[in-house]
Amino acid sequence: MSFTSLGRLLAAAAVGLCLAVFGSAAEAKPAYQTTEVAPGLYSFGAGMAFNAFMITDGGVIVMDSFDADFAKASLEAIRKLTDKPIKYLVYxxxxYDHISGGAVFKAEGATVLSHQATADWLKSHPSPDVVMPDRTWSGAKSELKLGGKEIDLLYFGANHGEGMTVFRFPKEHAIYTVDLVVPKRVAFTYMPDFSPREWERTLAEMERLDFDKVMYAHNAPFGPRSSVADQLKYLQDLRAAILAELKKGTPFMKVPDTVKLPQYETWDGYEEWLPMNAWRVLLEIAMGV
Ligand SMILES: [Zn+2]
Known part of the structure; x- marks a missing residue:
């Protein structure tokens, strides 16, 4: 090994160490923030994890718990605002990455609620970190009412995971949508457990709902209504670009690395994840699923 290559190796190790140190420091103290999106409606979290909670005269409704540490921090944030009981935790x-740690809220007396399809899946795939739902709802819509406030629980069918629920807050003109809309980011890696076509259909149906603000689970606490259309447009542009390559005769295995969408260059994950996103959609085009 030459001095030059040893020097490079040490420099790389030093960078790796710094990243590791910063990484663990960031993990030890996430800069969690509570954001009031509308009166009584809050986003809580940081970076890659935001849940939602609503304070009503009859108690608190929490949506998603992420993991035990996040749930504890979330409960602390709620306790800074109210001492009302936690009535519901809704999945x-x-x-697992969105609904672990529910025991923190269950211990506060919360009823754990999910769509029936979520509960069915959890029954056959239990995790020691996930509390089983106490109650379920089924069909396309259910209204959760508490202390003069209301949340519409909406199910659009298959799109991502099982029993995916979009929360709509009619009086607050807002929705909380998990994983289906992540602002200014391409889709996550290989789109795990997503059906891209059904995802597009769902986003088009969500666009017909009445709301102004969109609360997210990743990347930002909330943003404008237009972020739903932006997410849909990205998926449509990706599909169109793949179909154009196939039409041009680009070899199947080369399509994912050939597809470029320069209009999304500034979005998070563009360089690394765009080819992975393309693989997922290409395989759906080829296989039907
Ligand atoms: Zn998910």
Missing amino acids: SHNH
Whole structure:
């Protein structure tokens, strides 16, 4: 090994160490923030994890718990605003990374609620970190009312995970949508457990709802209504670009690395995840699923 290559190796190790140190420091103290999106309606979290909660005269409704540490921090944030009881913890869908740590709210007396499809999946795929729902709802819509406030629980069918619930707050003109809209980011890696076509259909149906603000689970606490259309447009542009490559005769295996969408260059994950996104949609085009 030459001095030059040893030097490069040490420099790389030093960078790696710094990243590791910063990474663990960031993990130890996430800069969690509570954001009031509308009177009584809050987003809580930081960076890659935001849940939602609503304070009513009859108690608090929490949507998603992420993990035990997040749930504890979320409960602390709620307790800074109210000492009303936590009445409900509502799951958005079945994925462990969004609904672990529910025991924190269950211990406060919360009723854990999910769509029936979420509960069915959890029954056959239990996790020690996930509290089973106490109650379920089924069909396309259910109204959760508490202390003079209301949340519409909406199910659009298959799109991502099982029993994916979009929360609509009619009086607050807002929705909380988990994983289906992530602002200014391409889709996550290989779009795990997404059906891209059904995702597009769902976003088009969501656009018909009445709301002004969109609360997210990733990247930002909330943003404008237009972020739903932006997410849909990205998926449509990706599909169109893949179909154009196939039409041009680009070899199937080369399509994902050939597709470019320069209009999304500034979005998070563009360089690394665009080819992965393209693989997922290409396989759906080829296989039907
Ligand atoms: Zn998910």
